Amino acid sequence: MNANNLNMRDRNILIKKGRIYTPEEGISSERDVLIQEGIIRRIDKGIKPGKAYVLDAQDCIISPGFVDMHVHFREPGMEYKEDIGSGSCAAVSGGYVAVFCMPNTDPPIDNASVAEYVYDRGVDEGLCMVLPHGAITQGRIGKALAPMGEMGSCRAMVRGFSDDGSTVTDSEIMRRAMEYAKTMDSLIISHCEDVSLNAGGQMNEGFYSTLLGLRGIPPEAEEIGVFRDICLAEKTDAELHVAHVSTAKTVKLLREAKKRGLKVTCEATPHHFTLDDSYLVSYDTNLKVNPPLRSRADVEAILAGLSDGTIDVISTDHAPHALHEKETEFDRAEFGMVGLETCLALVVTVLVENGVFSLEQALEKMTLAPSRIMRLERFGYKPEITEGTPANITVFNSDLEWVVDPLRFRSRSKNSPFGGWKVKGKVIHTIFNGSIVLEDMQVSPAGD
Amino acid sequence: MVFVARAKIIDADDISRILKRVAHEILEKNRGSSDLALVGIRTRGVFLARRIAGIIGEIEGAKPDVGALDVSLYRDDVASRKASPVGVTEIDFDINDRVVVLVDDVLYTGRTTRAAMDALIDFGRPRKIQLAVLVDRGHRELPIRADYVGKNIPTSGRERVKVSLEETDGVDMVEIGEERS
Amino acid sequence: MNPPEILKSGVSGPAKVQSPEANRPRHLLSIAELSSDDIIRLLDSARSFAEVSKRPVKKVPALRGKTIVNMFIEPSTRTRMSFELAAKRLSADVVSFTPSGSSLSKGESLKDTAKTIVAMGVDAVVIRHSSAGAPKLLTEWVDCSVINAGDGMHEHPTQALLDLFTMRERLGRLEGLKVAIVGDIDHSRVARSNILALNKVGARVLLVAPRSLLPDRVEEMGVEVTGSIDEALRWCDVLYLLRIQLERVSESRFPSLREYTLQYGLTQTRWSRLKRKPLVMHPGPMNRGVEIASVVADEVEPVITGQVAAGVAVRMAVLYELLGGST
Numbered sequence: 021m022n023a024n025n026l027n028m029r030d031r032n033i034l035i036k037k038g039r040i041y042t043p044e045e046g047i048s049s050e051r052d053v054l055i056q057e058g059i060i061r062r063i064d065k066g067i068k069p070g071k072a073y074v075l076d077a078q079d080c081i082i083s084p085g086f087v088d089m090h091v092h093f094r095e096p097g098m099e100y101k102e103d104i105g106s107g108s109c110a111a112v113s114g115g116y117v118a119v120f121c122m123p124n125t126d127p128p129i130d131n132a133s134v135a136e137y138v139y140d141r142g143v144d145e146g147l148c149m150v151l152p153h154g155a156i157t158q159g160r161i162g163k164a165l166a167p168m169g170e171m172g173s174c175r176a177m178v179r180g181f182s183d184d185g186s187t188v189t190d191s192e193i194m195r196r197a198m199e200y201a202k203t204m205d206s207l208i209i210s211h212c213e214d215v216s217l218n219a220g221g222q223m224n225e226g227f228y229s230t231l232l233g234l235r236g237i238p239p240e241a242e243e244i245g246v247f248r249d250i251c252l253a254e255k256t257d258a259e260l261h262v263a264h265v266s267t268a269k270t271v272k273l274l275r276e277a278k279k280r281g282l283k284v285t286c287e288a289t290p291h292h293f294t295l296d297d298s299y300l301v302s303y304d305t306n307l308k309v310n311p312p313l314r315s316r317a318d319v320e321a322i323l324a325g326l327s328d329g330t331i332d333v334i335s336t337d338h339a340p341h342a343l344h345e346k347e348t349e350f351d352r353a354e355f356g357m358v359g360l361e362t363c364l365a366l367v368v369t370v371l372v373e374n375g376v377f378s379l380e381q382a383l384e385k386m387t388l389a390p391s392r393i394m395r396l397e398r399f400g401y402k403p404e405i406t407e408g409t410p411a412n413i414t415v416f417n418s419d420l421e422w423v424v425d426p427l428r429f430r431s432r433s434k435n436s437p438f439g440g441w442k443v444k445g446k447v448i449h450t451i452f453n454g455s456i457v458l459e460d461m462q463v464s465p466a467g468d
Numbered sequence: 469m470v471f472v473a474r475a476k477i478i479d480a481d482d483i484s485r486i487l488k489r490v491a492h493e494i495l496e497k498n499r500g501s502s503d504l505a506l507v508g509i510r511t512r513g514v515f516l517a518r519r520i521a522g523i524i525g526e527i528e529g530a531k532p533d534v535g536a537l538d539v540s541l542y543r544d545d546v547a548s549r550k551a552s553p554v555g556v557t558e559i560d561f562d563i564n565d566r567v568v569v570l571v572d573d574v575l576y577t578g579r580t581t582r583a584a585m586d587a588l589i590d591f592g593r594p595r596k597i598q599l600a601v602l603v604d605r606g607h608r609e610l611p612i613r614a615d616y617v618g619k620n621i622p623t624s625g626r627e628r629v630k631v632s633l634e635e636t637d638g639v640d641m642v643e644i645g646e647e648r649s
Numbered sequence: 650m651n652p653p654e655i656l657k658s659g660v661s662g663p664a665k666v667q668s669p670e671a672n673r674p675r676h677l678l679s680i681a682e683l684s685s686d687d688i689i690r691l692l693d694s695a696r697s698f699a700e701v702s703k704r705p706v707k708k709v710p711a712l713r714g715k716t717i718v719n720m721f722i723e724p725s726t727r728t729r730m731s732f733e734l735a736a737k738r739l740s741a742d743v744v745s746f747t748p749s750g751s752s753l754s755k756g757e758s759l760k761d762t763a764k765t766i767v768a769m770g771v772d773a774v775v776i777r778h779s780s781a782g783a784p785k786l787l788t789e790w791v792d793c794s795v796i797n798a799g800d801g802m803h804e805h806p807t808q809a810l811l812d813l814f815t816m817r818e819r820l821g822r823l824e825g826l827k828v829a830i831v832g833d834i835d836h837s838r839v840a841r842s843n844i845l846a847l848n849k850v851g852a853r854v855l856l857v858a859p860r861s862l863l864p865d866r867v868e869e870m871g872v873e874v875t876g877s878i879d880e881a882l883r884w885c886d887v888l889y890l891l892r893i894q895l896e897r898v899s900e901s902r903f904p905s906l907r908e909y910t911l912q913y914g915l916t917q918t919r920w921s922r923l924k925r926k927p928l929v930m931h932p933g934p935m936n937r938g939v940e941i942a943s944v945v946a947d948e949v950e951p952v953i954t955g956q957v958a959a960g961v962a963v964r965m966a967v968l969y970e971l972l973g974g975s976t
Contacts, residue, residue, distance in 0.1 A: 230867050233838055234781050557697070590708070591704060
C-alpha cells in the first residue's frame, strides 16, 4: 500500500453510516463523518458525498484510532523478525494509529539518536505513529542510567522508559531511575520480575508445569518485582506503569496502590486475559511468553481488574519471532507472541461477548487511557471523534465473525497461538492523519 | 461381522472319536510315543493337543510333552491384520531330535502352519515335524499337507468353519456358515 | 491447540490435511494419554515377549523389514541398548543417531534433522531428548511412529511400563498396591510417568522427599506426600528409589549428599529394622552409599536387574503394538 498515493486521493473522505464512539458520550446512533484535509469537519446524518471519497461504515463503529503502549518492532537489529515497515502494516491492520516500541533493539534505544532513528523510520513509513520508549539504563543492562532528558527533548519526545524484556534488578538503580524520571516528567514502565526466582523457567509454575515437566516461573517472581516497584514509586512519588500484569496478586497490589493514591498505572495483554496455562499441554511454543500464561484463577483476577478499572490499558506486547525461533524445542524457543492483528477480536470475543465489560469500556482502554498516560496530544492525537480534530480513526465491525489465519497477518512474523480460532470483531478501515491506511478489510482479506 | 451358522457338521461325540483315532494314528505312524511331543497352535490347537496327549497317555501309560505356540509374531500377513494381543509361547522341553506333532483346529491356506514351523525351528531342530488338524477345509496357498486329518470338509471361499471347544466355548462342535456384517 | 469452549462455534480452524485415522502413524508419547486398558494390554503382551528373550533363538520375524531409528539426543546407554535389543529381537533394522559428531551439535535444528531422517524412509523414531515435549514436537514433522524414550523432566513412559510389569510379576497385582517413590521427584520424568501409570491402574502412590525436591502442586496428580522415609517404609509394598544427583546441592535443593542419606537413604539400619520388607526398585544406575546402602543394594539386586530384563520385553510389546499390524 502506498501511503503517498492515498494522501493525494484521500484529501476528502466521507465515512458513511457508522455509529460513533467517544470516551465521553459512548456510542451514538448512525452518523456520517466528513474529513477534509486531514481534519474531521462535519459529523451529521446524511452528508452528501460531493467529491469526497466514500468509506462504507454500515454496521460499524467509528472509534478514535487505537493506541498500543507496548510493541516490539525489532528495528534496528532484528529486522528478520519485524521492521518498522512490516510492524506499521500489522498495526494499521489491527486498527492502531499509534504504537510505542520497546527499546530492546540492537543497538537498544538508550540514546536520542536511536530514538530519533526509530521515530523517523515511522514517519517515513507513514502508516501510523511509531514512537519509541527509551531504555532506563544504558545498554539495558541495569548498571547506569540512560540519558532520559536528552531522549525526552529529541524529535521522538520520549516519555516512557523501560528495560522491558529485562528487569532493573538493582533496587538502588531503580530508585534513582524513578527519582530522575520524576524530575524529567517521564514515566517508568516496569517489567517486574525477580529473576532469581525464574532460573530457566519456561511457563507458569503450577499444576501444569508439574505435569509437563517444564521449569516453572512462579507468580511470586512477578509479584515481588511489582511490590518493590510500588514501594519505590511511593517513596519517590514517580509515575510508574506496570507492564503486562499476569497474576492475581499483582492485580491486588496495584488495586491497593491506586487506592493509596499513587501515580501507578498498568496494562494487561489479550493473551493474559484469554489464555491460561492449561493450554500448554499442546507444547505449542507460540504459547511461550514472558510473563507466562498463568492459572485460570489469575486470568479471572485480570478480568476482574479490567472490569473494576484497576487495569487501565490493554496493550498487545506484540513480540514477533521468526519461524525457526519458534519451531524448536520448547525450552529453546523464544518468548513472545504477535498480537496487533488479533487484539480487537479477542477484546470483543473474550471481554465484551462474555460480559466482562462493555465495548465502550474496552475501547477506552485502547484509546483514551493509553493516550492520556503517554500524553499523545503532544503528537496531535486526540482520543475523540469531534469536529476540528485530526482524523485518526478506526472503523470496525464488532459483529463480524472471522477465523484467525496467522499466514495472512501483515506482520513479518506469524507466531500466534490463535490460528484457527473463530473470533468476532474486525477492523475494516484505519485512517491516520487523514489518510486511509487500511481500507475495506471486510471484503478483501489481509495481504496486499 | 458375526458368524451365522448354517449346519453343525461335527458334534461332541464325533470330536472325541476323531481325537481317539488321531491319537492311534500318531502312535501307529511313529511306532510308539517314546520321542513324541505335541505342540498346539494357540488358541484351540493347544486344547486339542492336550486332549490327544491325554489319550496317548492312557494308551501308552506315559503322557508325551505338550507345548503351546503363539504364531502371531511369525505371520507373513502382520501388516494387513489387526494387531491382536500376543499369547505366551510355552515350550519348556527340548525339541531337538524329537518328533513334534503340530496340532491345529482348522487347516485352510496353510499360512498358520508355515508360521508355526518357522517358530518351532527357532526352538531347535526336531527330527520330524508332523501336522494334525481337526478339520481340513481345503483352499491351500502353500505346499502344506496334514499328516492326520479329523475330517475333510469341502468348503467355498466365502464359507467359514467354526470350531467350538469345551475349554474355550463351553461346548464341543464344528459348524459351517458365513460371516455377515 | 484448541480454542476454549466458548470459541468453538462451528469452524475449529483452517482445514488441516490429515490422513485418515487408519493410516496415521501411532505414537507413544506419554503415560498421560494411555488408558488403564492400554497399560494392562501392553503388560499382558510384554509377558509373551519376555518368553522370546528366554528362547535359544531370541528373535522373531514380527517386524521384519521395518526400520527404527534410535535418536538419542541426550546420552543414555541403558535405555538405548534396551530399545535396540527389543527392536532386533523383533527382526527390525535399527539405526542409531547420536549427537556427538552429528549435525545437531553443529547447530542443525531438530526439525531439519527429523526431516532428513524421515526422508530415508523409516517406520519409527525412538527419541530421548533433554527438552520436555520434544517427542510431541517431532510428531508434527515426521510421518512415522514416534516413541518417547524420555523427554526432559516430562515423561519416560516405557520406564513406567517396565516398572509396573516388574511390580505385577513380583507381587501379582497392581490394584491397591502401595508404592512409595523416594527422592528428587521434581526433576524426575520416571517419577511423573510412574505416578500417572500407577494412578491409572488403581495403585496408591506416596511421594517421599523434602518439599524442595517436589514439584509445585504435585498432590493434584493424585498422590500423597510425606517428608519421612520411615513413615513410608512402614506403609509401602514397593519402595521405589530415584537416583539423586549432586548438582541439586548447588541448586539449594538439599544441603549435602550426607544429609540426604541420613534423611532419605535406604540405610542398612533402616532396612534391617523392617519386619516386612517391601519390594525395592530403582531405575538405575544406583548411587550406592547415597540413596541406598551397598549391602542393601546387593540384597535387592535381583529385582533391579529384573527391571532391566523387563525393559526389553516391554519395549518389544510397545514396538509390536505400534508397528505390527494395522489398526
